[in-house]
Amino acid sequence: MKYKAARWLRMLPVGAACLLLSGCTREQFLVFNPAGPVGRIEMHLIILSMVLIGIVVVPVMLILWYIVHRFRDRPNNRAPYRPEWSENRTLEIIWWGIPIIIIGILAVNTVHDTFRLTRPPEPTGKPLTIHVTSLDWKWLFEYPDQKIATVNYCYIPTGRPIQFVLTADAPMNSFWVPQLGGQEYTMPGMAMRLWLEADKPGTYFGSGANFTGRGYAHMKFDVIATSDPEFSQWAAKVRQTAPALTRSGYTQLVKQSVVGRMSFSSFPPGLFQETIMREGGMYMKHDISVLDNKA
Amino acid sequence: MSVTQEALSNHPPSHVGGEHVEHADHPDPNLWIFGFWIFLASDLILFASLFATYAVLHTHIANGPSARQIFDVTGFTAETLFLLTSSFTCGLATWSMRRGQRGWVAGWLVVTLILGLLFIGFEVDEFATNSMKGYGMSTSAFLSAFYTLVGTHGCHVSLGICWMIAILIQVLRLGITEVTARKVFVVGLYWHFLDVVWVFIFTVVYLTGVMG
Amino acid sequence: MSMMEEKVPGHKGRAEDGKWPWMHIVGFVISIVLTLIALRLVLAHAMAPSGLFVTIMVLAVLQILVQLFFFMHILEGGGPRWHLWMLTLGFIFVFTIVAGSIWIMTFGAEAY
């Protein structure tokens, strides 16, 4: 009896989890509430992998429960006891085979999507490039086409693939906007390309995902998706109203601090490329091709 | 692999694979030699990591010189020849040891030591010359990787020299016993291993460096 | 010596019974020749860089084999040759580390 109670106790966490899940709104599970094609592809992969592993995990739990129950060492247990039974070719083939099949299915999807996500999500819209630099402890966004810059927030137009080119002028961080899609490291001396796209307007939570020291917890930013015309209006407004980012201003910005949102009507041309080249980009063929916007 | 297969043939062949019935109640020299092989396999990975670092960083010359500018063909060729020859003489020490010739063992070990010291001398000279020109560890990633890779090998050789001296003394004092024979064989393995590593340093670092 | 003689009846090397350590001498000559060939090829710029690099790497691998077989007596010893397995595995891992690192650290530049 005592053991039965204990077994029910074990169900507690599962029950608690169910309760919680119903308590939280779906919107709060950012990864399951994607706002763009990249996030959706990733969510589908996540769900696929959950289903596939469920095929193994759930039976394992049930079989475990059954076996321990049936073959428990208690008096008068009628279940067979065969202490030398230790080989069965068929069974072994089955449980080498099932994981191989599952992994096979998962592998095909993984490879397919790995390559797919290195390309722009939807080839129809005109891509927009944003240069992102992670600093201690803030995010700098430069719009090479609009010639404006922002800190700790950025606007993007909906329905257009956004090419984020990521680097760091500080210890390595990671650029993550869960609802738009997965993250990628921002590394000093590297120009990393990350394609994302929002297909509905909204404000999306973004954060640094790789530890960079004292102010790291505050490295949050917002990605605000609006329609293309609104985006252009916003850019024009910033160009007219905001101050310029000078070289000395950038030097100040690089210093360790936590700041709020900022906007700049311009930034020193070539700043992004210079930073990357100085910190090792000159040795990387990869960087040069990304900055030249090839392939 | 054994010190000398015959030298130990009347020794219980240890409890390898459980084929024998009598349990060896005496320490088996083969155990040390086997263990040392495994250590060498491990050390190999250490050098592989350094080679990988060098391979990744060797073009990262920052404001410093390139490989071609600082490598001196005569110097590294001389080092190579010293080390290859010392590997040969060290092998001869093992060979003499198997024939039970204490004097020859000691003699070949001394020759090996001298060649080893010459090698180290040339290497120190190379490092000193470059540092004098201001090309140090902190000049560029390339030089950091170069000094560390070649220097780690140099440290291994220096350690080998100290170790070999200790064994030389033991051979002179105790003659060739089961224990000293094992030690001579093991230090020989170490020395040949360093030669193997050097061949790669010669090829990957120096030859590729002057290739351009 | 006394202990040695007592324990070791006729302590002779197997392949090297004679007066001269032929194995060692042959190994030494081969290693010197391989070294000089590599040096010569590089200094004369005998081939295109990539071909040259492959050639000298092959020569280096041959050198290892010389050391292992002629000097380190890798094939000697009774019992299962676990050390051979470990060395083989070691060389595979060496290749993995070096080639893997280079592959990863170029960031797919070969694709551009």
Added chain:
Amino acid sequence: MPDDTLNVSHFLVTGDPLIYGADVSIVVVSIAIVAVLTYYRKWGWLWREWLTTVDHKKIGIMYMIAALLMLFRGGVDALLMRMQLAFPNTRFLEAEHYNQIFTTHGTIMILFMAMPFIFAMMNIAVPLMIGARDVAFPYLNAISFWMFFFGAMLFNLSFVIGGSPDAGWTSYPPLAESDFNLGPGENYYLLALQISGIGSIATGINFFVTILKMRAPGMTLMRMPLFCWAILATSILIIFVFPVLTVALALLLIDRIAGAHFFTMLGGGNPMMYINMFWIWGHPEVYIVILPAFGIFSEVVATFSGKRIFGYASMVASLMAIAVISYFTWVHHFFTMGAGPGVNSFFALSTMIIAIPTGVKIFNWLATMYNGRVRVTVPMKWALGFIPNFAVGGATGVMLSVAPADYQYHNSYFLIAHFHQTLIGGVVFGMLAGMYYWWPKMFGFVLEERYANWGFWWFNIGFYVCFIPQYLLGFMGMTRRIYTYPTGMGWSTLNLISTIGAFMMGLGFLFIAAGIVYSIFYGERDTTGDPWNGRTLEWSVPSPAPHYNFARIPVVTSRDAWWTMKKERKQGVLPPGEDEIRPIHMPKNSGRPFILSLSFFVAGFGLVFHWYILTVIGFSAVAACLLLRSFDYDTDYYIPVDEIKKTEASYGRS
């Protein structure tokens, strides 16, 4: 940096009640230990019996005590973190302290808890299981232990002298470079890991040789207990991966001390290379700690099902496959570095492939219980708790291996939950199972069940309460290593629940500790040497095992050697090899491993603060120890037959 070291207020860490508390408790505990040892005149005993011992069982026990202490320290770190995260916007810990605490938590749990715990289990069990009298190199074994011990001491010292490292247990540059991280904490980290790493490599070599060369007659490889196979696989991994860590740490140290440019931002350095090398070690490392746990579960499940292990050959094959494949998976720790779709695809596939043999092992354990008689003892509880736990942990591992999906999980709490599920649900459960299982063999008494059961249930349930919410937090976008978080993200409730779970686990640990103390006084003595009706050779000798292990080396005729012997004895068949007792050759104790490692500690401490004179002194002492050993020919002795007979008689055996 030299300026810092001159300043006393920087030398002794000050300014926080936690640290004052630690200072005081360290001083008090030290005084207490010294006083007790002096009062009971135990200094000689301590030196002769423990500090100089080369006996694998005693070394194993010392590893285990150290591991439990470190589990406590790392656990307290964990509770502090969970307290900080219980509510949003808490000011319980400042960012600096939080960063130090998660760094030490991770480092201690992996390197100073999991590693010594597996070393403890392999030291205690492997020689006994294969019918050997000690490991291949007992002296080296002592060095391994003391190197680990002083490495751990050096690391823990940072808490009170100089300040703890705070760049995460992975210590990524350039954050860990002197440009961003001046203090001595990072040096402590690098040197402590380096010193204990040397010990780990030595242990790997030692057990590899022991298992291949020291087996009792008749024990072919395919008759070895699976735990020995697991240790063989682990040893292979240690031998081949620890040097990579050594290099990664050494290069970072050279950067910091000699101003080199391996991983710096400027001067051509490439920080990604460190990450690359760290994980070439780091991924196999998790298999280094999990494989022994697999081995323990194989033994425990077979013993308490009263049945042969199912699918022995495929268990062996999967162990070896895991060991080798784990060398080809390291990039899955940094898919998001974006090293190209080719690289990511390759490493995603290799990672998925490794799940196959792992899954097979779980099915084989289930099949072992099938048609058996399952005795749910304490070690078996941990094994049964492990299976669902690791099934989920392994499954989420497969989810993480899907490279594009990993872009969403990476560095989030999903990842945290995953690896805690494998490391706690796998390694800690495994080691605790092993501890309860082999405890009688170590100490001669069985651990009391009631406390142990309470400990198990609190720990096991607490585990789910703590980590299931963390999976969800990951999906909600919460990243690891943040010391505080805002409201309005929906993270608050789940974090609070997680904290409650963590405290439940803490309570479980206290029950386990209390049970050990209780059992020391009231535990049931094990007079048979075989309290569990075991299957393998360690149960054929008395408990605790005599220091020579086997008066006569057993002759093995089958797998599960002791089970067979018992069966044959019942049928009246006398086991082979019961001949005359002969003098036993044993290694002599030596204080040199202790002094050698202490010298490394001194040298390391000197390097931490750039006191190079101290470093030179330390390394000179190291060199002296090594030379003395080379010239030492008086290293072993024989136990006379009379003494063996007397010892055996005291156990009631002839």
